[in-house]
Every structure is written in C-alpha cells, then in structure tokens.
Amino acid sequence: MAYLLQVDFQMDGPFGEEMAEAFAELAKSITEEPGFKWKIWTENPEAGEAGGIYLFETKESAETYIDMHAKRLGGFGINTVNAKIFAINPALTDITKGPVSLPASIPYM
Numbered sequence: 001m002a003y004l005l006q007v008d009f010q011m012d013g014p015f016g017e018e019m020a021e022a023f024a025e026l027a028k029s030i031t032e033e034p035g036f037k038w039k040i041w042t043e044n045p046e047a048g049e050a051g052g053i054y055l056f057e058t059k060e061s062a063e064t065y066i067d068m069h070a071k072r073l074g075g076f077g078i079n080t081v082n083a084k085i086f087a088i089n090p091a092l093t094d095i096t097k098g099p100v101s102l103p104a105s106i107p108y109m
Contacts, residue, residue, distance in 0.1 A: 002037065002100060004086045005062045007069065008051030009078050015045040033068075035061025038099070051082075055100060059085060 014022050019041075030039060037055040044050070056062040062085050070081045093100050 001058075002088050002090075003056050003059045003062045004088055005054040005056060005065065006051070006084045006086065007054070007066070007081060008042065008049055009073060009081045010048055011050040011078060012048055013045065015043045015050070019043060019050070033061070033065055036065070059087075 013019070027039075027041075030036060035057040037057060039055075040053040042049075042051045042053065054062070054065070056065065066081075066083045066085075070083070073079075073081055088098075088100055090100070
C-alpha cells in the first residue's frame with residue numbers, strides 16, 4: 001500500500017521561479033528520504049500558502065517525514081504545519097490515471 005501525504009503551511013515567499021531557485025537543494029535532499037517516491041510542490045502566493053503532495057511507500061515513512069519536516073520548517077520560522085496522511089485506493093486511482101504505479105495485487109484496505 002502506498003500513502004499520500006498532504007502538507008500545507010503559511011509562508012510569505014518566495015514563490016514561482018524564486019522558490020524553485022531557493023529550494024532546489026532542499027528538493028534534492030527530499031528525494032533521499034526513506035520511503036519517498038515523489039512530491040508535487042504546491043504554492044498559493046495570494047493566500048501566502050505553500051506545501052506539497054507526497055507519495056511514500058509506507059505510512060511509517062510518511063509519519064517519520066512529517067516529524068522531520070515540521071522541525072525543519074520550524075527552523076525557517078514556520079511553526080504551524082498542517083499534515084494529513086491518506087491511504088490510496090489503487091483501483092479508482094488507476095481508472096482516473098493517477099500518477100501512482102501500484103502493483104495490481106495491492107488490495108484496498
């Protein structure tokens with residue numbers, strides 16, 4: 001079973017290209033986290049929000065990442081982090097062409 005992690009938090013910027021430049025090394029380090037598969041970066045400059053949608057191999061690896069990431073964001077002065085973990089329904093995700101490659105043998109929980 002794969003697990004989706006949804007994270008968002010208030011942030012004053014940077015956004016867009018400036019964000020891409022400022023966080024390129026951070027993005028590279030995220031790819032080395034245990035159980036990490038991929039991340040979609042999210043940003044809403046008008047609302048002053050940023051975050052991401054992540055895919056992890058296990059619920060435990062997603063939980064471990066949340067703990068580490070919340071501490072890292074605290075170092076940037078971001079103290080409130082909203083995070084949710086979701087199990088993925090592979091059958092419906094496959095029908096709707098979700099970017100998740102899951103073996104057909106994985107049952108819905």
